[in-house]
Amino acid sequence: MKQQIHFIGIGGTGMGPLAKVFLEMGWQVSGSDLQPSETTRYLESLGAKITFYHSADNINGSTSVVYSSAIPENNPERLAAKERNIQIYHRSEMLAKLLNERRGIAVGGAHGKTTITSMIAWILDQSGVDPVVLIGARFAPFGPGAKYGKGTIAVAEADESDGSFTRYYPEVAIVTSMEADHLENYNGAFNELVCGYKQFLNNVKPNGIRILGIDDPEVRKIINLFSNVQSYGFSKDAYWCGEIVSFKELTSEFNVYRQGKFYGKFVLNVPGRYNTNNALAAIAACDWAGLSPEQIAKHLKTFTGAQRRFQIIGEKNGIIIVDDYAHHPTEIAATLQAAREGWNRRVIAVFQPHRFSRTHFLLDEFSKAFKDADLVVLTDIYAPPPEQPIPGVSSAVLAEMIRQQGKAVYLISNRQDIARHLAQIVKPNDLVITMGAGPIWQTALELNDLLH
Numbered sequence: 547m548k549q550q551i552h553f554i555g556i557g558g559t560g561m562g563p564l565a566k567v568f569l570e571m572g573w574q575v576s577g578s579d580l581q582p583s584e585t586t587r588y589l590e591s592l593g594a595k596i597t598f599y600h601s602a603d604n605i606n607g608s609t610s611v612v613y614s615s616a617i618p619e620n621n622p623e624r625l626a627a628k629e630r631n632i633q634i635y636h637r638s639e640m641l642a643k644l645l646n647e648r649r650g651i652a653v654g655g656a657h658g659k660t661t662i663t664s665m666i667a668w669i670l671d672q673s674g675v676d677p678v679v680l681i682g683a684r685f686a687p688f689g690p691g692a693k694y695g696k697g698t699i700a701v702a703e704a705d706e707s708d709g710s711f712t713r714y715y716p717e718v719a720i721v722t723s724m725e726a727d728h729l730e731n732y733n734g735a736f737n738e739l740v741c742g743y744k745q746f747l748n749n750v751k752p753n754g755i756r757i758l759g760i761d762d763p764e765v766r767k768i769i770n771l772f773s774n775v776q777s778y779g780f781s782k783d784a785y786w787c788g789e790i791v792s793f794k795e796l797t798s799e800f801n802v803y804r805q806g807k808f809y810g811k812f813v814l815n816v817p818g819r820y821n822t823n824n825a826l827a828a829i830a831a832c833d834w835a836g837l838s839p840e841q842i843a844k845h846l847k848t849f850t851g852a853q854r855r856f857q858i859i860g861e862k863n864g865i866i867i868v869d870d871y872a873h874h875p876t877e878i879a880a881t882l883q884a885a886r887e888g889w890n891r892r893v894i895a896v897f898q899p900h901r902f903s904r905t906h907f908l909l910d911e912f913s914k915a916f917k918d919a920d921l922v923v924l925t926d927i928y929a930p931p932p933e934q935p936i937p938g939v940s941s942a943v944l945a946e947m948i949r950q951q952g953k954a955v956y957l958i959s960n961r962q963d964i965a966r967h968l969a970q971i972v973k974p975n976d977l978v979i980t981m982g983a984g985p986i987w988q989t990a991l992e993l994n995d996l997l998h
Contacts, residue, residue, distance in 0.1 A: 552608040553577040554623045556596055557586045560637050560705070561614055563680045563692030565589050567644065570694035578604045578623060585690045602626035609633065612640055615708040616930075638710030644678055645700045646715045651831050654704035654711055654746055655722025655759065657877050658824045661816075662720060663703045664691075664852045665828035670699060672845040673837055677701050683871070684853035691852070699835060704746060712745045717754035718834055719747050720827050723762035727874055730903045740764070747772055757830045760784045761823065778826040780819075788826045790819065795888045796858075798822050802829060802839075810839035816851040818884025856884060859990045862997035864974030866891070869990040873900040873983035875911035881981060882918035891977040895919035896964060896989060898982035899927040899944065902936040909939070913947035921971075922948055922955045925964060928984030961985065965992035972997070 553565050556577025562585035569575050575594040578601075579586055586596050597604050602622045605611055611627040614637040618624075627634045645652060653663045660683045667679040668687065678700035681691030704711035704719070707727075724743055726736045747756050747768075756772050759765050761779035769775055778786035786809075791799040796817050802809040814825050825846060832842045851857065854871040861867070866889070872881045878897065885893045895916055899905045905912065905927055916922050924941045945957040958964050968989075972978060980990040 548572065548574045549610070550574040550576065550608045551610045551612065552605045552623070552627075554600070554611065554613045554617045554621060555579055556589065556594070557581075557583045558614055558616060559682050559691075560641075561612070562586075562589065562690035563682070564612065564637060564640055565594060566592065566688075566690050566692040567678065567680065567694045569593060574607075576604065576608065584684070588689050605630075605632065610635060612637055615710070618932075636710065638705070638708075638713050641680055641702055642713040642715075644680065645702050648678060648700040649698050650714065650716035651699065651701040651718040651720070651835075652704040652711070652714045652716035652746075653702070653720045653722075653827075654706055654743065655720065655765075656706075656725040656727055657874065657880070658722040658820065658827070659703045659705070660691075660852050660871075661821060661824045661855050662722065662827045662831075663701055664855075665825060665846065665849055666701050666831045667693075668849050669828065669832045669837065669842055669845040670697075670701065670835060671695070672848070673832075673841050675699055675835060675837075681852065683855070686850070686853070701831075706739065706742060706746075709742050712742060712749065714746065715749045715751060717751050718757060718831055719750045719754070720757040720831065721747065721765055722759045722824070722827065723876070724764040725874065725876060726907060727904065740768070744768065744771065750774070755834055757827055757834075759823070759827065776830050778830055779823060784826075786826050786830045788822055790822060793817070793819075793887045800825075802826065804833075810843055812843050813847045814849070815847060816849065817856055817888045818880060819887065820880035820884065821856075854987060856881060860994040860997075862994060864976075865972050865997060866977045867990050867994050867997075868977065868979045869987045870979055870981050871983060872981040874904070875908055875915040878912070878915040878981055879917070881979065882916065885977050885979060886918040889977055891975050892920045892973070893918060894921045894923065894968070894972065894976055894978045896923040896925075896968070896978060896980045896986065898925050898961060898980075898984050898986035899941060900929075900983040901933055902927055902929055902939050903933065905944065906936050906939045909944060909947065912944055913951060916948055916953055917951070919953065922953050923964060923968065924948075924955060924957050925961045925986070926959050928961075928982065928986070930984075961989060964989045965996055968993050969996040 676695035676697035760777035
């Protein structure tokens with residue numbers, strides 16, 4: 547008899563990929579969510595049975611139930627699983643089973659996790675390695691960002707937001723950067739978050755390696771605490787050192803040096819200095835997996851990016867519309883820098899802040915993140931439950947702080963009104979970028995529809 551596994555919140559960015567892997571492993575998969583989505587439709591096409599409400603009856607017949615940090619303890623399906631003594635797993639526990647039993651590559655850090663994981667997965671897959679893959683976003687070749695490969699290597703994102711990444715025991719651990727984010731899960735203390743990263747790095751299996759982004763000052767501080775480290779970045783003392791040859795729109799060319807010796811020349815068809823830096827981490831991991839510089843370069847060149855990572859939505863009337871997941875000041879600055887360096891266009895940044903807590907902790911950093919934008923459009927803060935407003939924290943406050951940096955800012959409280967406003971002010975040769983972790987991506991699609 548097939549085992550049946552049930553996912554509460556199956557359409558989530560971390561849950562959908564897991565569900566796809568279990569479907570490909572031959573399990574019966576059921577799930578629940580509050581509304582249909584691209585991910586749920588995809589999973590249903592593979593055979594998943596999904597209900598769009600939460601009820602104790604949804605877990606009937608299940609031998610395992612999986613939930614994420616977004617699912618509260620009083621969820622009726624969690625309560626029913628507990629009452630019936632059905633095995634209950636946190637999403638990260640299931641991911642740990644898949645990763646720890648294989649030659650795991652776990653990608654952690656404040657920024658770049660999704661892109662690096664996608665790059666590694668793509669290069670390995672195209673080279674015939676056939677890895678198990680778990681990415682925290684849609685990646686076109688693998689649907690909701692996952693595949694069950696038959697090879698010995700597994701590559702997955704290691705999410706620090708809820709501390710669950712300490713469950714992973716990989717052979718390769720990547721840390722891109724460490725920044726003060728998700729502090730609500732670390733008692734508001736950055737040093738507790740750093741301790742989590744140290745634990746993650748300590749979990750690397752004997753003879754494994756740690757691939758660390760040396761350009762990040764916080765990562766540089768802890769590099770000497772560990773053995774078997776391969777650092778990467780543009781810093782001259784990096785084990786894997788990148789040297790930019792050229793940027794042009796979506797393409798960058800760069801050379802890579804390994805311990806000072808020329809390793810190879812690479813072409814990347816996703817834009818920006820930050821993506822070149824991401825590629826260095828992917829190159830280091832694929833080299834560890836036994837691929838040659840020529841193999842890595844061949845397949846890296848055909849990498850087209852994950853969904854919502856500088857994703858070009860359309861070009862209408864000479865106006866380029868881009869959507870990006872950037873929701874942290876560093877990510878916003880890096881995305882806008884890519885637009886500024888790659889294109890000679892007016893850059894319009896459309897930003898929806900995500901969470902009152904993040905906006906509160908990083909208000910000053912957010913106000914300075916838009917220096918490469920010519921025009922900024924802000925909308926109200928998107929706060930997923932159970933977040934509550936914080937007095938004195940609002941998009942109006944942020945708008946005024948950005949204006950003090952010398953930027954023109956429009957504040958349009960209702961997200962649904964933004965596309966109509968943009969359609970009236972955009973001009974040929976503009977580059978419009980929607981940014982944020984909430985539903986702001988819909989604005990890019992709406993603007994694309996309005997421009998004809």
